[in-house]
Amino acid sequence: MSRMSEEQIIDKIRQRQTFSTTVDTGAFSLKIERYEPAFSAAIHNGGNFREELTGNCLLTQAERYYEEDPFTGTLIDKQPITLIVHDSRYEYDLNRTTEDCVYETAWGKEIWQTPRTHRPTGV
16 A cells, blocks of 8 residues: 655645555555545554654553454445554544643553553654
């Protein structure tokens, strides 16, 4: 799959071009086969987790995987417009407000050895 910057993706949308790409950061993939009034999203499909966070995280990869939804992207892949997120919901959760999108605890489990002091870029 091709990689594009956010600016390139926005430009293609403005021009109503069809495409399938992954953003250059790897955070999400977007496919537009034809323009429709609705789209399908799999916002917890991924488990990408920045390496610098791994040492601070109290959860194993298997524990993180349990609360992620890694196959939801396949449920929507036949739709004409899909947004599939590849980042872990433990890095930031798109179901939450900006203030609450980084967990301190989740599902009764402590997440971080040392609480995170910043929010992810763009969230």
